Amino acid sequence: MTSRYLLSSVFGRSPIGPIKQHIASAHGAAALLEPFFQAVMKEDWQKVESYQKRIVEFEEDADEIKKQVRLSLPKSLFLPVPRTDLLDLVTVQDKVANRAKDIAGIVLGRQMVFPTGLQPDFMLFVKRSVEASAQALRAINELDDLLETGFRGREADIVETMIEELNALEASTDKLQITVRRLLFAREKELPPIDVMFLYQVIEWVGDLADRASRVGGYLHMLLAH
Numbered sequence: 001m002t003s004r005y006l007l008s009s010v011f012g013r014s015p016i017g018p019i020k021q022h023i024a025s026a027h028g029a030a031a032l033l034e035p036f037f038q039a040v041m042k043e044d045w046q047k048v049e050s051y052q053k054r055i056v057e058f059e060e061d062a063d064e065i066k067k068q069v070r071l072s073l074p075k076s077l078f079l080p081v082p083r084t085d086l087l088d089l090v091t092v093q094d095k096v097a098n099r100a101k102d103i104a105g106i107v108l109g110r111q112m113v114f115p116t117g118l119q120p121d122f123m124l125f126v127k128r129s130v131e132a133s134a135q136a137l138r139a140i141n142e143l144d145d146l147l148e149t150g151f152r153g154r155e156a157d158i159v160e161t162m163i164e165e166l167n168a169l170e171a172s173t174d175k176l177q178i179t180v181r182r183l184l185f186a187r188e189k190e191l192p193p194i195d196v197m198f199l200y201q202v203i204e205w206v207g208d209l210a211d212r213a214s215r216v217g218g219y220l221h222m223l224l225a226h
Contacts, residue, residue, distance in 0.1 A: 016143040016147055018072075019069065019089060019140065019143060020140060020143060022090050022093055022094070023093045023136065023137050023141075025059075025061045026059075026093050026097035027134060029096070029097040029101060030096055030097070030099075030130055030209060030213070031133065031134070032055045032100070032104075033103060033126055033129075033130055033209075034127060035051055036048060036052065036055065036107075037107075037123060040107055041119050041123070045108070048111075049108055052107075055100055056101055056104070058097060059097040059098065063094065066094050069086075069087065069090050070087060089140075089220070089223070093136075093140070095215070096133055096136070096212045096216065099205060099208055099209045102205055103206060106198065107202060112199065112202065113195070115183075115184070115187050115191065117187065118180065121176065121180050121183060122180050122203075122206075124176060125173065125176040125179075128210065129207065129213075130209075132170050132209070132210040132213040133209065135162065135165055136213040136216040136217055138162060139162040139216070139217055140216065140220065142155065142158065142159050142162070151223060159224065160221070160224065162217075163220060163221050166214055166216075166217040169214075173206075173207055173210035177203060177204075180203050184196065184200065
């Protein structure tokens with residue numbers, strides 16, 4: 001696979017390169033949820049399926065990179081943080097891609113229809129969750145500079161600020177999740193009970209996507225604290 005070639009070339013220069021590749025693939029899966037749900041709202045199931053397949057591809061690529069990082073990250077590297085912490089960071093990142101895949105799979109599999117009155121707030125909710133994932137990507141992309149500065153100094157302060165912004169985004173998604181759930185609750189009696197159950201499940205998972213992105217920031221904060 002392409003990722004294997006990239007990993008073999010990057011490890012010779014920096015242990016951080018593959019970790020950045022991994023979060024890029026994980027966020028790639030999450031980012032596609034916006035156009036995915038835009039197609040869902042139009043009930044364009046052919047386009048929905050196309051986006052779902054692309055999300056799966058990103059998730060599979062992230063999974064392959066994760067495996068290669070575990071196998072290939074040199075044990076003899078001199079780093080300001082433990083090698084195991086970097087491996088754990090990849091595991092946390094991987095959960096973002098996994099959740100994006102879960103969401104796309106259940107929505108396509110059931111060809112879920114979202115009530116019209118729910119759609120604007122739900123799409124904002126999705127957008128904010130994807131923004132949290134994007135912020136996690138930006139923070140992880142600072143790892144090279146953090147490594148050079150020994151996870152200290154001005155660069156560490158910059159990343160601390162980025163993590164705070166990520167936490168604010170996650171808090172915003174929590175509020176939006178409450179709003180969307182209330183809107184659905186108000187319409188429960190108009191919808192088939194089984195549809196309502198799965199709608200609540202998708203709402204929960206979209207919120208969880210932001211939570212998982214926030215955990216990436218939390219883990220990066222732990223690295224700063226070492």
